[in-house]
Structures are given as C-alpha cells and as structure tokens.
C-alpha cells in the first residue's frame with residue numbers, strides 16, 4: 001500500500017488532501033497514514049505466523065502516543081531503549097509483558113523501572129550491564145528475564161552509522177564473549193536467560209545478512225541450551241530497509257523466507273523489532289515555501305520545515321523524495337528514477353531557516369518552479385523524523401496528524417513559545 005498518492009494534481013494521505021491539513025493545522029506538519037502502519041504490522045505478523053511472532057515496534061523510530069495506541073490495538077508489542085520510552089508505552093496502554101528493553105546504557109533506575117513494570121526481557125549488551133541487572137533484580141527480590149545481545153559479525157551493507165552487528169561495534173557482545181558470560185549467568189539466581197538477541201543494523205535492503213546471522217544464532221542457541229539456559233525466544237531485532245527513492249528494499253516476505261528456517265530449526269518463538277519499515281514510508285513532513293533565491297549558479301528553496309524537524313539529511317546524508325503537494329499542470333507524481341532527466345524541473349537546494357550550512361533536505365534536486373506559499377512534501381519521514389526533532393533556534397516542534405481513511409486526527413499539537421521556556425522560569 002502506498003498511502004500517499006496524487007489524485008489529479010493534489011497529494012492525498014489516504015482519503016484526505018494534504019493541502020487541507022496544512023491549511024488547518026499549519027506547517028511544518030507531520031502527516032501519518034494509520035492504515036499503512038497497521039497494514040505493515042499485519043504483514044509482519046502474517047509472514048512469520050509459523051513461529052508465533054511477537055512484533056515489538058521499535059519505539060525510537062516514532063514514539064507518538066497516537067501511533068503507539070494504534071499499534072497496540074492491532075497486537076503490537078514494543079521495543080524500548082530508555083525509561084522514557086517505557087513510560088510512553090505504558091501511557092499508550094502497551095503491554096509490558098510484550099515489551100523488550102534494549103540499549104547500551106541502561107541506568108539502575110531504568111532497570112528497576114523495567115523490572116517493576118514486568119518487561120518481557122532485557123536485551124543485555126555487556127557483562128557490566130548483566131551485573132547491574134542481577135544486582136537491581138536481587139535487591140527487589142525479583143528474577144529478571146534476559147537475552148544476550150550477540151554480534152554475529154556480519155556486514156549488513158548499510159550506512160556506516162547504521163551498521164551495528166560487526167565485531168568492532170559498541171553494541172552487543174561477540175559470540176565468544178557471549179558464551180563466556182552465559183556461563184556466569186547460572187551463578188546469578190536473580191537472572192533467567194530466556195532469549196537470544198541480535199540486531200545487525202538498520203536500512204538493510206538485502207536478505208543475505210539476516211540469513212548469515214540466523215545461521216550463527218541457531219548454533220549459539222544450541223550451545224546456550226546445552227549450558228542449561230531455557231532459551232525460548234529468538235529476537236532477530238529490526239533493520240528491514242524501505243524505499244526512499246523507489247523500491248530499493250526487498251519485500252518483507254523475502255526477509256521472512258531467509259529468517260524462518262533457522263527460527264524453526266531452533267524451535268523458538270520469534271521476536272522482531274521493526275521500526276523504520278512500519279513507520280518510515282507511512283509519514284511525510286509538509287513544509288511551506290518562504291522564499292526562493294539564487295546565489296551564483298545555485299537556486300535555493302527556503303521552506304519553513306528545517307533540520308530541527310528532520311535531521312536525517314544532515315546527520316546521515318540521507319535521501320528523501322521531495323515534491324510539491326500541489327503539482328503544477330503537466331508534471332507527474334514524484335519521480336522514482338532520479339538518474340534520468342525530469343522534464344519541467346531544475347536543480348534546487350531545499351533548505352530551512354536555521355543558521356547552519358547543514359540545514360538542508362536536498363541538494364541539486366530536480367524540482368518544478370516554486371513560489372512563496374507553495375507546499376512541499378518530504379516523503380519517507382515517518383521514522384527517525386519527529387523523534388529526533390529539537391527546539392534548535394527556539395523553534396516549536398511540528399504538529400502531527402494521524403489519518404485513517406477520510407478521518408484526520410491531531411495526535412500532537414504544535415508547541416507554544418511559552419512551553420519552550422516553561423522549564424526555565426519560576427526557579
């Protein structure tokens with residue numbers, strides 16, 4: 001399903017014209033398709049049905065309560081990396097028993113909070129963290145369920161900032177170390193090792209890295225069981241890639257075909273932690289053109305959406321399709337082949353109002369002529385968009401809209417300037 005389609009010359013999110021939302025709620029504005037989010041969740045639940053999957057949506061990709069509530073309603077669990085994210089999951093009515101707690105730097109209070117809530121398991125990233133969880137659990141008179149996060153040492157062939165499963169990564173444990181640590185878990189009665197966890201990277205577009213990782217995981221699970229650990233869960237993490245330019249990632253069915261045989265062989269239930277693939281293409285960021293200008297040979301489009309709203313281009317040099325919300329007559333929907341010449345366009349840099357050279361969404365991007373007041377949609381902005389937004393330049397963060405069919409709901413209102421200074425006043 002592509003929830004964002006042009007009807008005539010107008011961009012729609014499902015059955016709602018995006019321009020109408022921008023008119024009503026202002027810009028910058030995030031617009032999400034609830035139906036697309038649910039559809040991807042269901043697809044994941046279906047393609048892994050043979051291994052009784054628990055899809056744990058990675059809250060760091062998009063933590064809006066409206067979206068978490070929607071996912072929960074369709075049976076999603078959650079993957080959290082902080083006490084703050086766990087707080088959001090509980091607020092949204094998420095089930096802690098279907099929530100996994102990951103992250104390299106869990107503090108003692110966060111560990112206690114997660115034990116208190118009753119999370120399904122901790123993904124453990126180091127020996128020292130294992131000791132902390134054991135100590136905190138013992139002090140509470142509880143037994144904490146854990147899974148070691150293992151680095152299978154495969155190359156996910158993704159951006160160096162989003163590779164996490166190689167030996168020289170700050171994440172997880174290499175296999176030898178995991179085995180050594182597993183041997184010590186028996187001496188810690190406040191821990192029970194019920195799973196094994198891997199997360200090899202993000203925006204992975206081919207299935208081979210998963211197949212290689214699972215092969216190593218199955219062997220490791222055998223060894224862990226021989227030690228007497230009751231491994232019931234294989235947590236394969238997230239990382240499924242999406243199309244930012246076009247259909248560059250393999251369909252979910254093909255990932256499943258690579259992963260399933262190993263999980264079945266291991267006789268485990270499967271947990272997965274998808275973030276981007278559920279939310280990424282289900283969201284756009286809408287901005288309004290403020291000015292156009294020319295410097296030397298360069299043409300700039302300055303819009304009101306900026307790097308504080310969506311930092312991915314500045315942080316990862318990531319590519320997002322950008323196209324007018326209302327397309328001038330004669331121009332097609334946004335191109336999927338940026339190698340070919342696109343008639344009716346000229347290269348432009350799309351930038352925001354922030355005082356940083358890094359404040360750009362695109363460079364030399366083919367775009368039709370644009371005027372002040374025109375709306376621009378930046379696509380594939382539903383994951384790692386709003387969650388990384390900041391108030392840099394004292395800019396209130398964007399509002400967020402969740403669309404389902406012909407219904408549009410405000411799920412986060414725009415911040416006010418008073419809210420931005422509230423924590424600094426009356427001290």
Ligand SMILES: *Cc1c(COP(=O)(O)O)cnc(C)c1O
Pocket residue numbers: 058060061079102103199201202203237238239240273274275276277383
């Ligand atoms: C970021 C992350 C995910 C989600 O990654 P996506 O690429 O968005 O699917 C899942 N698990 C862990 C441990 C992560 O750090």
